[in-house]
Amino acid sequence: xxxxxxxxxxxxxxxxxxxxxxxxxxxxxxxxxxxxxxxxxxxxxxxxxxxxxxxxxxxxxxxxxxxxxxxxxxxxxxxxxxxxxxxxxxxxxxxxxxxxxxxxxxxxxxxxxxxxxxxxxxxxxxxxxxxxxxxxxxxxxxxxxxxxxxxxxxxxxxxxxxxxxxxxxxxxxxxxxxxxxxxxxxxxxxxxxxxxxxxxxxxxxxxxxxxxxxxxxxxxxxxxxxxxxxxxxxxxxxxxxxxxxxxxxxxxxxxxxxxxxxxxxxxxxxxxx
Numbered sequence: 001x002x003x004x005x006x007x008x009x010x011x012x013x014x015x016x017x018x019x020x021x022x023x024x025x026x027x028x029x030x031x032x033x034x035x036x037x038x039x040x041x042x043x044x045x046x047x048x049x050x051x052x053x054x055x056x057x058x059x060x061x062x063x064x065x066x067x068x069x070x071x072x073x074x075x076x077x078x079x080x081x082x083x084x085x086x087x088x089x090x091x092x093x094x095x096x097x098x099x100x101x102x103x104x105x106x107x108x109x110x111x112x113x114x115x116x117x118x119x120x121x122x123x124x125x126x127x128x129x130x131x132x133x134x135x136x137x138x139x140x141x142x143x144x145x146x147x148x149x150x151x152x153x154x155x156x157x158x159x160x161x162x163x164x165x166x167x168x169x170x171x172x173x174x175x176x177x178x179x180x181x182x183x184x185x186x187x188x189x190x191x192x193x194x195x196x197x198x199x200x201x202x203x204x205x206x207x208x209x210x211x212x213x214x215x216x217x218x219x220x221x222x223x224x225x226x227x228x229x230x231x232x233x234x235x236x237x238x239x240x241x242x243x244x245x246x247x248x249x250x251x252x253x254x255x256x257x258x259x260x261x262x263x264x265x266x267x268x269x270x271x272x273x
Contacts, residue, residue: 012058016056016097019097020056020093020095020102023095029046032044040055040072040088041053041054041055042055043056052091053090054093055085055091055092055107057069057092057095058094058097059094059095059096059099060096061097062115065115065116065119066096066101066103067114068094068110068113071083071113072085091105091106091107094134102137104134104135104142111153115168117130118131118132129153155191156191158229164179166179166180174190175190175217179218181267181271183268188215188216189216190220190234192204192210192220192222193221193223194221194223194230194243195223196225196245199246201242201243201245203219203221204219204241213234217234218231218271219232219234220263229262231261231262231270231271241256242256243261244257
């Protein structure tokens with residue numbers, strides 16, 4: 001009998017789906033299947049009067065976590081073509097055979113891929129997606145889902161939707177991703193939340209949050225209160241920097257206005273200059 005790794009990809013996919021169906025049945029969760037292979041979802045499962053479309057994926061074990069890919073693949077005359085599921089499914093269920101673990105992920109969280117960490121990293125990462133947070137039994141039924149929103153994942157999804165090349169490191173790095181500019185440059189980029197305090201957006205108190213300019217090139221600051229993404233070159237500040245949103249009582253020519261740092265205003269010209 002061949003091991004799982006020796007199976008052709010379509011056999012492995014079928015095997016994973018069969019295991020997931022069995023696990024759902026063991027939990028007494030009703031499972032529906034499409035009558036043909038043309039649908040973008042693999043299963044539909046219900047909770048109460050709600051029905052959810054599901055795409056099943058094998059979660060690839062990588063020692064310190066698992067990777068789940070959020071794209072489908074087919075081949076044409078140009079080679080392999082990958083397509084996001086976007087609104088075609090409600091959730092992904094990823095199953096890791098090595099860990100015998102099942103994960104439930106909203107489609108909007110996964111992007112083109114997501115890495116769920118099972119082991120602590122040497123360096124603290126603000127965008128870490130912990131596998132435990134996505135374990136199926138911790139999040140079913142979805143109406144009570146407690147998965148925290150990930151600023152990093154939302155920012156990555158936004159960049160990908162804008163057609164910006166994103167390369168996420170597969171090993172620990174002081175930065176969160178490489179952002180690719182139209183001229184082919186790659187920029188070490190950190191994602192961090194920004195907080196609106198007293199009319200200013202603050203994000204890196206005394207330089208203690210973001211690695212220094214020798215380790216990273218760009219900082220993407222997402223302010224949840226304003227639902228706005230800002231871009232800062234790491235060499236633009238030493239100890240700290242903040243952006244003024246409201247007009248202060250006393251005018252100061254040295255003010256860093258938040259609108260001047262909005263991502264759409266600065267990318268890519270202020271990065272590649």
